[in-house]
Amino acid sequence: MKAQVVTILFASLLVATHQESSVYPGCWTQWFDRDNPSGNGDFENLAIQREQTPGKICDNPLDIEVRTVTGGSMASTGDIFTAADTITGFVCENNKQTQTKMCSDYEVRYLCPVEFCYPKGCWTEWFDRDDPSGTGDWETLTDIIKEKPGKICENPLYLEAQTTSGKSVESTGDVISVASPSSGLVCENKNQKDGSCEDYQVRFYCPDEFCMIKSCWTEWYDRDNPSGTGDWETLEDLYLKHPGEICEYPLEIDVLTTSGGSVASTGDTIAISDTSTGFVCKNADQNGHLCEDYKVRFRCPEEFCESKGCWTEWFDRDNPSGKGDWENLELLLQENPGKICEYPLQIEVQTTSGNSVASTGNVITASDPNTGFICENSKQPAGKRCEDFKVRFFCPEDFCKSVVDPNGGQQNDQFCKYYKVCYSSSGGSYIETLNNPPCP
Structure with missing residues (x-):
C-alpha cells in the first residue's frame, strides 16, 4: 500500500491527500x-x-x-x-x-496555480508571530487573527508556508503537526529529530469578498542603500522622511529591487519584511555579498486613501535659530485657536521654501499627526542645523464643515473654545477672543 502524501501546496499549505502528486501550489x-x-x-x-x-x-x-x-x-x-x-x-x-x-x-x-483555481481572491501578507524557541512554532490562524485584526479573512481558502529565510517546508525535514487553512501551521519541537523546528512564516488566500476591501498603494520609497550595514527601509524612518504619506497601520508591504526585480530573484536572505517594521536586509546575513538595493510601498485602508476632510493652512511657528524647529501640534493649537482640529488624521511637512523633508538630510525627532513636527539641532551632523520647516494637518470632515457664521450658522467646538461672536446694534458682528469660554 502506498503511503499517502500530505500535499503542502506552497502556495497553500493545504492538507489534502492523494497519491503520486507533486508538491506545488494550486x-x-x-x-x-x-x-x-x-x-x-x-x-x-x-x-x-x-x-x-x-x-x-x-x-x-x-x-x-x-x-x-x-x-x-x-x-x-x-x-x-x-x-x-x-x-x-x-x-x-x-x-x-x-x-x-x-x-x-x-x-x-x-x-x-491557486490564482487560476480561485481567480477572485487574494493573498494576505506573510505572518511570523512565533519562533521555535519555546515548544515550537505556532503560526495558528486564531492567534494571528487576534494579533492582526482585519488583515486575514475568517475562512481562508489556502495556506502557504515557508521558513522565514524563504525555504520550503519540505526542504527542512520537519514533522508538521498541523497545516491547514482553517488552523494555520504548528510545528512542535518534541516531534523533531534534532529537537527544534525551523522558524516559519505563513500567509492565507482569502475569497473575493475579503479582497474587495477598498485600499490604495503608496508611492515607492527607497530611503537607504546597502553600502553600510544593509538596506533598511523601516517604517519608523519612512514616517519621519515622508510625513503623512504612509498610513499608521498598513495592510500589506510590497518590495522590489530598485531595478524592478523580485526579492526572490536576488537570493538575498531577508531579515524583516512586514507591515509593522517595514523591510530590512542585512549585509552580514548574506553569503559573501552585499544586499541588493530595495524599494518598498505600502497598501493602506480606504479611510487613509479617501479620507473625507480638509487640509489646514501652512503653519511656521518656529525657526531653527535656537534648539531646532519645533512645530508642535500642542503649541500650534494654542497659538492658532480654531484653525486646527484636535485630532488630525495626517500631517504634511516641507521646508519654508517648499522642499521635501527627505531632501534636507536632516535627522527628524518627530513627525506625526499627534505630536506635530520636531527637528533638533543637537541631532544633526557636526556643523549642520535643522532647516526651517512648515506644517499643515489633514482634519476630519466634521471639523471642515463646521464653519463660523456670525449670523446664525454653525460654529465648531474647536472654534468655540477660543472665540465668541458679538453683535452690534447696527446689525454688524465681530469676533472676540476668549481665554476659556464655554461652547454656546
Whole structure:
C-alpha cells in the first residue's frame, strides 16, 4: 500500500491527500481524454486540449498527472512514452512500443496555480508571530487573527508556508503537526529529530469578498542603500522622511529591487519584511555579498486613501535659530485657536521654501499627526542645523464643515473654545477672543 502524501501546496499549505502528486501550489483540473490509441497513438497534447476546452486549463501548469482511462498508473502499462510534461502534454506513439503492442488509452490532468483555481481572491501578507524557541512554532490562524485584526479573512481558502529565510517546508525535514487553512501551521519541537523546528512564516488566500476591501498603494520609497550595514527601509524612518504619506497601520508591504526585480530573484536572505517594521536586509546575513538595493510601498485602508476632510493652512511657528524647529501640534493649537482640529488624521511637512523633508538630510525627532513636527539641532551632523520647516494637518470632515457664521450658522467646538461672536446694534458682528469660554 502506498503511503499517502500530505500535499503542502506552497502556495497553500493545504492538507489534502492523494497519491503520486507533486508538491506545488494550486488545484487540479478535471481529467481530459481527447484521443485514443487507435491511430498513431494517444496524443493528449496540451495545446490541442486548450483549443478544445477553452478556459479549463491555466496558461502555465505546474504539474501534469497521467493515468489510464481505467485508473491504472503509467508504470503499470509498460508503455514507452514520447512526452509527459507541462509544455507538451502527454504523447504515447504506437510505433515506439515493443512487438505489435499499441499504447494504452490515457487521460491527463494539470495542476494550476491557486490564482487560476480561485481567480477572485487574494493573498494576505506573510505572518511570523512565533519562533521555535519555546515548544515550537505556532503560526495558528486564531492567534494571528487576534494579533492582526482585519488583515486575514475568517475562512481562508489556502495556506502557504515557508521558513522565514524563504525555504520550503519540505526542504527542512520537519514533522508538521498541523497545516491547514482553517488552523494555520504548528510545528512542535518534541516531534523533531534534532529537537527544534525551523522558524516559519505563513500567509492565507482569502475569497473575493475579503479582497474587495477598498485600499490604495503608496508611492515607492527607497530611503537607504546597502553600502553600510544593509538596506533598511523601516517604517519608523519612512514616517519621519515622508510625513503623512504612509498610513499608521498598513495592510500589506510590497518590495522590489530598485531595478524592478523580485526579492526572490536576488537570493538575498531577508531579515524583516512586514507591515509593522517595514523591510530590512542585512549585509552580514548574506553569503559573501552585499544586499541588493530595495524599494518598498505600502497598501493602506480606504479611510487613509479617501479620507473625507480638509487640509489646514501652512503653519511656521518656529525657526531653527535656537534648539531646532519645533512645530508642535500642542503649541500650534494654542497659538492658532480654531484653525486646527484636535485630532488630525495626517500631517504634511516641507521646508519654508517648499522642499521635501527627505531632501534636507536632516535627522527628524518627530513627525506625526499627534505630536506635530520636531527637528533638533543637537541631532544633526557636526556643523549642520535643522532647516526651517512648515506644517499643515489633514482634519476630519466634521471639523471642515463646521464653519463660523456670525449670523446664525454653525460654529465648531474647536472654534468655540477660543472665540465668541458679538453683535452690534447696527446689525454688524465681530469676533472676540476668549481665554476659556464655554461652547454656546
